Amino acid sequence: MATDTRVILICSGKGGVGKTTLTANLGISLARQGETTAVLDADFGLRNLDLLLGLENRIVYTAQEVLEEECRLDQALVKHKQESNLSLLPAGNPRMLDWIKPDDMKRIVEMLSDQFKYVLIDCPAGVEDGFKNAMHASKEAIVVTNPEVSAVRDADRVIGLLNTNGIKPVQLVLNRVRPKMMANQEMLSIDDVKDILALPLLGLVLEDEQVIVSTNRGEPLTLNSTNSPAAKCYLNIARRLQGEEIALIDPAKEIAGFGAKFRRLMQTKIF
Amino acid sequence: MTLRDIIYKLLRRQPASASTARERLQLVLAHDRSDLSTDLLDQMRKEILEVVAKYVEIDMDEGAVSLETEDRMTALVANLPIKRTLNGQIKLLETAKEKKEKSENLEGGLTNS
Ligand SMILES: Nc1ncnc2c1ncn2[C@@H]1O[C@H](COP(=O)(O)OP(=O)(O)O)[C@@H](O)[C@H]1O
Ligand SMILES: [Mg+2]
Numbered sequence: 001m002a003t004d005t006r007v008i009l010i011c012s013g014k015g016g017v018g019k020t021t022l023t024a025n026l027g028i029s030l031a032r033q034g035e036t037t038a039v040l041d042a043d044f045g046l047r048n049l050d051l052l053l054g055l056e057n058r059i060v061y062t063a064q065e066v067l068e069e070e071c072r073l074d075q076a077l078v079k080h081k082q083e084s085n086l087s088l089l090p091a092g093n094p095r096m097l098d099w100i101k102p103d104d105m106k107r108i109v110e111m112l113s114d115q116f117k118y119v120l121i122d123c124p125a126g127v128e129d130g131f132k133n134a135m136h137a138s139k140e141a142i143v144v145t146n147p148e149v150s151a152v153r154d155a156d157r158v159i160g161l162l163n164t165n166g167i168k169p170v171q172l173v174l175n176r177v178r179p180k181m182m183a184n185q186e187m188l189s190i191d192d193v194k195d196i197l198a199l200p201l202l203g204l205v206l207e208d209e210q211v212i213v214s215t216n217r218g219e220p221l222t223l224n225s226t227n228s229p230a231a232k233c234y235l236n237i238a239r240r241l242q243g244e245e246i247a248l249i250d251p252a253k254e255i256a257g258f259g260a261k262f263r264r265l266m267q268t269k270i271f
Numbered sequence: 272m273t274l275r276d277i278i279y280k281l282l283r284r285q286p287a288s289a290s291t292a293r294e295r296l297q298l299v300l301a302h303d304r305s306d307l308s309t310d311l312l313d314q315m316r317k318e319i320l321e322v323v324a325k326y327v328e329i330d331m332d333e334g335a336v337s338l339e340t341e342d343r344m345t346a347l348v349a350n351l352p353i354k355r356t357l358n359g360q361i362k363l364l365e366t367a368k369e370k371k372e373k374s375e376n377l378e379g380g381l382t383n384s
Contacts, residue, residue, distance in 0.1 A: 189289060
């Protein structure tokens with residue numbers, strides 16, 4: 001049994017902030033770095049992880065059949081075509097929500113921990129049972145949020161719950177950062193969000209159209225175009241997770257052209 | 272305050288929205304984290320003022336009991352300017368400075384994580 005398995009909950013409170021996209025890209029990146037990685041779709045109500053990874057047509061069994069002992073774990077796991085270190089355990093039927101218990105999640109994760117170095121749990125939105133079951137099975141957590149009031153508020157709720165349940169460490173990923181809006185002070189800054197939530201920042205992800213393109217294809221960004229802005233961000237996050245020290249990108253430096261210097265000047269703190 | 276804020280002020284334009292977002296968030300999170308309903312908070316505010324009013328006359332218009340939050344710690348902060356003590360001795364608030372000092376003396380912290 002691999003006792004040093006890292007079981008990481010990827011959660012947010014609010015929906016649509018980028019949990020599933022982060023899970024898929026971290027899975028690919030970690031696998032590529034040679035780590036055996038399982039991604040577990042715990043969003044039984046609105047499963048999507050299979051689609052983002054391009055594995056939707058290869059699902060035979062799901063977590064449900066594993067729990068009901070209708071199949072073995074390795075029969076349900078879907079191995080990624082290009083990155084053989086990565087496997088997906090698909091979410092079962094949405095009706096699973098009615099009967100699955102915290103200890104069921106724990107059992108699944110324990111089974112996965114025998115075989116994998118990383119287990120990434122793609123969490124449903126909200127702070128109800130789906131989230132709580134997944135939290136019960138996790139050791140550490142990544143909270144994903146956007147620089148927007150509603151996303152930050154919901155993240156705060158989740159962080160409160162993670163803290164009271166002894167999940168450690170809890171780190172922050174700030175997704176959909178728009179450098180121009182930040183420079184114009186029309187978007188909460190990196191420091192604003194970090195200070196308000198009082199969490200260490202694991203990384204930020206720039207707003208990037210390529211994320212949508214890659215979703216269309218079912219090929220996470222980090223699989224091919226490692227040069228797009230968001231792909232670089234996801235890769236950095238994976239490497240920091242592995243303990244490497246990599247400086248955060250400075251959104252102000254991501255703005256090209258003439259306006260950049262001016263915007264920086266305008267951000268000068270006077271008092 | 273940034274250079275942009277100052278220029279906006281001079282031009283009487285609305286300040287950039289990020290600072291508004293930050294302030295609104297800090298306020299709403301102080302309440303979320305304390306898990307106190309507005310009703311309970313109002314009730315507590317009223318009772319605190321009643322207790323203090325037994326000993327000193329406070330300026331009800333200026334006084335404030337609010338929740339503030341920093342670093343995931345929530346504090347109950349009372350800022351209660353004193354008009355005069357109740358033993359008849361009128362303490363005139365001549366200078367704003369004096370008033371501030373007094374109210375600071377009354378500032379109490381109550382942590383609540
Ligand atoms: N960095 C980004 N840049 C642009 N679009 C993004 C980014 N991250 C996520 N998205 C888009 O936001 C939507 C929600 O993302 P998803 O990962 O499904 O969120 P969640 O799992 O939290 O509900 C998707 O359409 C996705 O393509
Ligand atoms: Mg999702």
